[in-house]
Every structure is written in C-alpha cells, then in structure tokens.
Amino acid sequence: MNLALFWGIINLENMTEINLESLKIEAKKELENSSDLRQLEEVSKRYLGKQGEIARILRSLDGLPKEKRAAIGKQANDFKNFINLKIEEKTKELKEKSGRGLGSKEWIDITAPGRKPSVGHLHPLTLTRRKIEEIFQTMGFSIIEGPEVENEWYNFDALNIPKDHPARDAWDTFYLKNGMLLRTHTSPVQIRFMEKNNPPFRVIVPGRIFRHEATDPSHEFDFNQLEGLMVGEDISAANFKAVIEEFYRRFFGKQVKIRLIPSFFPFTEPSFQVDMSCVNCGGKGCPACKHTGWLEMMGAGMVHPNVFKYAGLNPKGLTGFAFGMGLERLAMMKYKISDIRLFRGGDLRFLQQF
Numbered sequence: 001m002n003l004a005l006f007w008g009i010i011n012l013e014n015m016t017e018i019n020l021e022s023l024k025i026e027a028k029k030e031l032e033n034s035s036d037l038r039q040l041e042e043v044s045k046r047y048l049g050k051q052g053e054i055a056r057i058l059r060s061l062d063g064l065p066k067e068k069r070a071a072i073g074k075q076a077n078d079f080k081n082f083i084n085l086k087i088e089e090k091t092k093e094l095k096e097k098s099g100r101g102l103g104s105k106e107w108i109d110i111t112a113p114g115r116k117p118s119v120g121h122l123h124p125l126t127l128t129r130r131k132i133e134e135i136f137q138t139m140g141f142s143i144i145e146g147p148e149v150e151n152e153w154y155n156f157d158a159l160n161i162p163k164d165h166p167a168r169d170a171w172d173t174f175y176l177k178n179g180m181l182l183r184t185h186t187s188p189v190q191i192r193f194m195e196k197n198n199p200p201f202r203v204i205v206p207g208r209i210f211r212h213e214a215t216d217p218s219h220e221f222d223f224n225q226l227e228g229l230m231v232g233e234d235i236s237a238a239n240f241k242a243v244i245e246e247f248y249r250r251f252f253g254k255q256v257k258i259r260l261i262p263s264f265f266p267f268t269e270p271s272f273q274v275d276m277s278c279v280n281c282g283g284k285g286c287p288a289c290k291h292t293g294w295l296e297m298m299g300a301g302m303v304h305p306n307v308f309k310y311a312g313l314n315p316k317g318l319t320g321f322a323f324g325m326g327l328e329r330l331a332m333m334k335y336k337i338s339d340i341r342l343f344r345g346g347d348l349r350f351l352q353q354f
C-alpha cells in the first residue's frame with residue numbers, strides 16, 4: 001500500500017471526525033440563536049441542503065475503504081438526525097411563541113355563527129315563590145315582608161309564647177350577642193303588620209327563617225317560610241279551607257282534597273295540621289305519602305285572641321286564620337326533589353334543570 005495514500009486516508013478520517021464534532025457544536029449554537037422560522041430555514045439549508053455541510057462531508061469520503069466509509073457515513077447520518085430533531089424542537093418552540101401574538105393577524109370568519117351568551121334563569125325557589133305570590137294575589141292577598149333579625153317580643157312573646165312556655169323550646173333559635181335573634185318563623189310579621197293596619201285584611205309573608213338544626217335531606221338551618229293571615233269579622237275555618245284548597249289546586253295543577261287534624265300552636269286556637277291528598281298517587285297510596293294517601297303540608301289555625309291583643313287590636317268580634325308552610329317543601333313536591341340541601345348546594349347540574 002502507498003504510504004502517503006495510507007496517511008492521507010487516516011488524515012481524512014481524523015479530519016472528518018473533528019469536523020463533525022465542531023460542526024455539531026456550531027450547528028447547535030446557530031439553531032439556538034435562531035429567532036424566527038426564516039433563520040431556522042437557513043440553518044437547515046446550510047447543514048442539510050444539497051450544497052450543505054453534510055453533503056460536502058459525504059462527498060469527501062470517495063476513495064476511502066468501504067468500512068471506513070460506512071463508519072463515517074453512519075456518523076454523518078447521526079449528525080443529520082441530530083440536526084433534524086433540533087430543528088423540529090426549535091420550530092415548535094418558535095411557533096408557540098409567535099402563536100401568542102397571532103390574535104391580531106388571525107383570519108376571522110365573519111360568517112360563522114356567533115357564540116350564544118348564556119342568559120341564566122331563575123332559581124327553583126324563586127320560581128316557586130313567584131308562583132305562590134301570583135296565586136294568592138289573585139285571591140286578594142297582599143305580599144308583605146319583615147326583618148330577618150328580630151327581637152324576642154315579636155318572635156315569641158307577642159305570639160303568645162311567654163318565656164317560661166315549653167313551646168319556646170320547639171324553636172331552636174340562633175341568638176345574637178346583642179340579645180336579638182334570627183327569626184325562627186315568619187309569624188312575627190303578623191304582629192308588625194297588625195300594629196299598623198286595621199282589619200279586614202289578607203296578607204302573605206314569604207321570607208327566610210333560621211333554625212339551629214342539623215341538616216339532612218328534609219332539614220336545613222336556613223330556609224323559607226310562607227306565612228298567611230286573613231282577618232275580618234266573620235272569618236272561619238271554612239274560609240281557610242276554601243282558600244287553601246284553591247291554592248293547592250292551582251299550585252299543583254290538579255284537584256286535591258285537604259283535611260284538618262287538631263294540633264297545637266300557641267298563637268292559634270283552635271290549631272290544626274293541614275294534610276293534602278297525595279299529588280303523586282291521587283290518594284291511593286305510594287312511597288311519597290308512606291302509603292297513607294295523605295301528605296302533611298302545614299300548620300294553621302284561628303288567630304288566638306291574645307295575639308290580636310298583643311298587636312294592639314281589640315279581639316272582640318274579630319276573627320281570622322293564620323297559616324305557615326315551608327317554601328322548600330312545596331318546591332320539592334312540585335319538582336320531585338328528594339333533598340332540600342340541593343337548593344343551596346350550588347350544583348349546576350341540579351340548577352340547570354329549571
């Protein structure tokens with residue numbers, strides 16, 4: 001073998017190795033410094049193009065022995081893959097970067113249908129309350145409101161529940177530090193209204209009430225009550241029955257029967273529990289009514305003469321009825337809701353159904 005040629009081959013081989021290593025470092029630097037896709041394209045062309053560095057190296061291998069050629073060819077190929085991979089990464093990076101500022105350059109299809117804004121809707125309790133108010137208004141009832149923070153006089157004493165009366169224990173009350181309390185029912189508004197208005201009148205009082213109770217599917221510590229009061233000269237339990245039957249018929253949209261069962265409340269005498277024929281089964285019996293055909297709906301009664309007195313009215317010749325029902329309970333029956341806690345749970349899957 002020609003010695004000179006032998007050395008030449010060695011030199012060429014060494015040179016190629018050195019070239020590849022330094023080229024790799026150089027290429028890496030150039031790729032990293034590319035600040036846009038055009039620059040990147042130039043770097044790609046310089047190394048991978050037909051007249052590029054890799055093509056030049058491969059061409060210079062002519063005349064080398066087969067194994068050497070293969071070895072350097074493989075290195076050149078690795079180098080090519082390395083550059084391709086780097087370019088791919090850098091392209092992605094640059095595209096992401098420029099994408100952030102694309103908003104102004106982006107093409108907008110003005111014929112595409114617009115995105116509908118979501119309008120929202122009323123809460124099921126608001127729907128229920130409005131429906132109730134509408135029905136009672138058509139029967140001549142006015143809607144009145146009162147404070148949610150009350151004193152003991154309006155919440156208890158004036159409603160014929162003296163301090164030592166065991167009935168006071170039936171209301172689990174939230175007391176405030178200043179001696180006030182969160183009203184446990186809407187009945188205090190009866191007193192507040194009668195202090196300022198002379199009979200005859202008929203009013204309903206929807207509103208929030210608070211009881212210190214543990215929550216479960218049918219109990220909340222913060223819920224809504226609907227109070228009713230009708231006072232005049234010859235108001236009887238028969239009037240009450242007619243008004244309530246008509247209310248339920250319109251609220252549930254079907255004919256219902258009601259029955260009055262003797263009960264006790266300090267502020268009414270006589271007092272009754274009001275049952276309604278089950279709207280679910282029509283009175284035949286089903287799980288909703290525990291197979292009795294009846295649903296317990298509310299407490300009611302004829303206004304106690306003491307309550308008139310405490311409100312500053314002369315009870316002589318004055319009669320009236322009062323009732324109180326839970327707004328949530330009515331909504332639960334109307335919409336077949338199984339858990340009272342859903343109303344304030346904030347779960348959109350529940351709320352979006354209304």
Ligand SMILES: [Zn+2]
Binds near residue numbers: 279282286
């Ligand atoms: Zn039933």
